Amino acid sequence: MKYLISLLLFFTLSAPVYAAIEVHEFNDAATEADYKDLIEELRCLVCQNQNLAGSDADLAKDLRQQTYELLQQGKSRAEVVDYMVTRYGDFVLYRPPVKSSTLLLWAGPFALLFIVLIIVMLKVKKTRTVEAPEQKNLDQAKSLLSDDQDNSGAAK
Numbered sequence: 369m370k371y372l373i374s375l376l377l378f379f380t381l382s383a384p385v386y387a388a389i390e391v392h393e394f395n396d397a398a399t400e401a402d403y404k405d406l407i408e409e410l411r412c413l414v415c416q417n418q419n420l421a422g423s424d425a426d427l428a429k430d431l432r433q434q435t436y437e438l439l440q441q442g443k444s445r446a447e448v449v450d451y452m453v454t455r456y457g458d459f460v461l462y463r464p465p466v467k468s469s470t471l472l473l474w475a476g477p478f479a480l481l482f483i484v485l486i487i488v489m490l491k492v493k494k495t496r497t498v499e500a501p502e503q504k505n506l507d508q509a510k511s512l513l514s515d516d517q518d519n520s521g522a523a524k
Contacts, residue, residue, distance in 0.1 A: 390429070390432060390433075392436050394439075394440075395440075399439050399440075402439055402445050402448075403435060403436060403439055404421070405445070406420075406435050406439075406445060406448055406449070407419065407420040407421040407432055407435060408420075408421050409461070409462055409463070410431065410435070410449075410452060410460055410461065410462075411459065411460050411461065411462050412425055412427065412428040412431070413427055413431075413456060413459065413460060414426075414427045414428065415428070419462065420432050420435070431452070435448055435452075438451060449461070458470060
């Protein structure tokens, strides 16, 4: 029984995986280059951290097909990007434009870095500041030292 399960597991895991390969025919090399550039710079909305070229999600396949069809209709790269942004918002772009709705996205990391630097500088300054001893403690220390010197002088 153990051998049967092992054999079944072996054949199940070693079975070839067939992935659908998208084949697109282009009229010229410039259109093909535009297509490749566009699917590299447009984000997969499902995966969120992959571009359309690297994603196997169904939506990414649909967006690649839509990109191909728009380019075949004679649309320019800018028109394809505008279509995608109109339909899916600025999130579909890896480099969204700087505007009021994306200002936090662009300025946020720098503001956070600035705040962290200020906090670190204040902490370093606080640890380097030597507090002045109180006068009462100084007087006690002087009296102890003078007593110690008097005792050591009397012991000789």
